[in-house]
Amino acid sequence: MKKLMLALFAIGAVISGSVFAELDNPGGTGGLDSLRGETLLEDTRPADAFKDFPKEHAVDSSYVYQPPLIPHAIRNYEVSLNANKCLACHSWKNAKEMGATKISVTHYVNREDAVLADMSPRRYFCLQCHVPQTEAAPLVGNDFERVQSLK
Numbered sequence: 001m002k003k004l005m006l007a008l009f010a011i012g013a014v015i016s017g018s019v020f021a022e023l024d025n026p027g028g029t030g031g032l033d034s035l036r037g038e039t040l041l042e043d044t045r046p047a048d049a050f051k052d053f054p055k056e057h058a059v060d061s062s063y064v065y066q067p068p069l070i071p072h073a074i075r076n077y078e079v080s081l082n083a084n085k086c087l088a089c090h091s092w093k094n095a096k097e098m099g100a101t102k103i104s105v106t107h108y109v110n111r112e113d114a115v116l117a118d119m120s121p122r123r124y125f126c127l128q129c130h131v132p133q134t135e136a137a138p139l140v141g142n143d144f145e146r147v148q149s150l151k
């Protein structure tokens, strides 16, 4: 019994110790700059403003097989279990009438390399690969360069 009490006491001391440690360290960025900028840990930073999406095709591909950037706004376009707004214009059935580029044959190939009669489920969530083009500074600096043949 005495041992148990001692053990409980020890655990209690460790837990309350860590609580005090937290109180002694009220946050701050500790001199580190993260993607949240200089916002303190305990603060919520205001969200960035929405970006403008230029309508002209402004950004060219940087490498072969790059998913083309989306040259139009996509706000409120639903892509969910029930609906895929993108396909309302980009499916082979609708593309001509809507004046949109139809999804390419690669979007019909499944992971066993079989060409399906309809779009492959692995291509359903368009925004996994395609993003709207916009002038956005990279979140983290890098020295990526366009592939030589497309320069």
Ligand code: HEC
Residues within 6 Å of the ligand: 055, 057, 067, 068, 069, 070, 071, 072, 074, 077, 079, 085, 086, 087, 088, 089, 090, 098, 099, 100, 101, 126, 127, 130
């Ligand atoms: C109302 C019809 C419409 C809808 C809905 C639509 N698009 Fe488009 N999209 C177009 C048209 C038209 C173009 C081509 C011309 C343009 O806008 O410059 C295009 C162009 C594109 C391109 C560029 C193709 C290329 O070859 O460069 C991509 C990628 C694209 N859309 C993806 C999407 C995705 C992803 C969605 C859903 C989030 C979507 N679109 C929804 C009409 C639509």
Ligand code: HEC
Residues within 6 Å of the ligand: 065, 066, 067, 068, 084, 086, 087, 090, 101, 102, 103, 104, 105, 106, 107, 122, 123, 124, 125, 126, 127, 128, 129, 130
């Ligand atoms: C797994 C990544 C991926 C997903 C998901 C995906 N795409 Fe693509 N898409 C690509 C790549 C890569 C290309 C360029 C190479 C090619 O044509 O296959 C492309 C090309 C395109 C093009 C241009 C075709 C052309 O002939 O120039 C359109 C339009 C397009 N995708 C629309 C869509 C739409 C709409 C969806 C959702 C229904 C979608 N994509 C889902 C990767 C993807």
